[in-house]
Amino acid sequence: MTSQTLIETAIDQFGRHGFEGASTREIARASGTAMSSITYHFGGKQGLYLAAADHIAACVREIQGPALALARDVAGTGTREQATEALLALLDGFAMMMIRPESEAWALFITREQQAPTEAFDRLYAGVMQDVVAVFVALLGRIRTDLPEREVLALGLMLFGQTLVLRVCRAAVTRILAVDTIDEDTRALLRARLRANALCILSEKPA
Amino acid sequence: MTSQTLIETAIDQFGRHGFEGASTREIARASGTAMSSITYHFGGKQGLYLAAADHIAACVREIQGPALALARDVAGTGTREQATEALLALLDGFAMMMIRPESEAWALFITREQQAPTEAFDRLYAGVMQDVVAVFVALLGRIRTDLPEREVLALGLMLFGQTLVLRVCRAAVTRILAVDTIDEDTRALLRARLRANALCILSEKPA
């Protein structure tokens, strides 16, 4: 599959160097094909970029799919305790994804789109984010029944931010924790801390 | 000041398009000067990039300087309650910075360096991050005396992550909260939520 190889290489290159910084020459070379294959399969650089966005959405959807489906069930029928556990599991899944090396290229790709959204952001949002947000908010609404909708949304964003930092501030994280890479011990530490923080926030007593 | 103008334009362009994506031609044009001024003042594109990193560090240092100095005092001599308030103030300062439009270019610049650090990251870290982390951890250590050092570091990172999401996931934040920009009401909501979350985590009872 030339087109599949091109997409995977493209995600890496676009993530690493940005849209303008990445070169179709280099993407084609690293994919072991000719530059003009990009034109043939995707119409050009822009088309390849959008295809890369779709692929990222599909990957995230595949990784988080099962946990998301489970969470969706619980959000509809579960108890508050079940909802809490489902949300903690979802959050843990995101933290694990942020720690995975593969998420590096995705993260830069998505981050860039977040600051200056193009059509690629719409595809990412419609492709995964929308569903994740819906389930997240449904679970949160069931757990923190004391909060109005808008507060629940803000709460959800900040919970997510605690996992985000692991990817987006990777160099600072490793430097502060004095490790080269996030090893087994560090991962366990971070997961436990995330769970403790989240549990604490989720069970906060209304003032 | 041609060199100052160049640096400011450079931060914007490097942030928006990355190192390779930004063009010295465009930076010079937008700064109202000739391309060769970059060679004269900074030796070349790389030199301008490093100067941009230094400028970002200086800006952040200037913005957070007063709060940081205050927090440093409290970290040395204050009570646990004072330390808590100082940390909440520091965190609020970061959230406000993340919300500011000016931080957009900085954020992308720094984010890129976090994923693939170059010499510019060392300058950013030595320029501000190091001091911020030190004060942050000192305050946290005074508040959560029950936690070992490493747990305190993880806790600090995740507290920061809650502010980070406001900048790095900006497009998602506005879309989820259904606003075009972060207006006064939204800002108040986010600040209150951040404070509530942080307060909750900081006063968590040891298991």
Next chain:
DNA sequence: GTCTATACTACGATAGAC
């Protein structure tokens, strides 16, 4: 469907006038 060859544009760097 994939290749080679090529057209055209924009890049960063530098030399030299002022």
Next chain:
DNA sequence: GTCTATCGTAGTATAGAC
């Protein structure tokens, strides 16, 4: 200290052979 002019390289896109 700032300009214009120019060099060599690398970018995307496209035409056409196979």
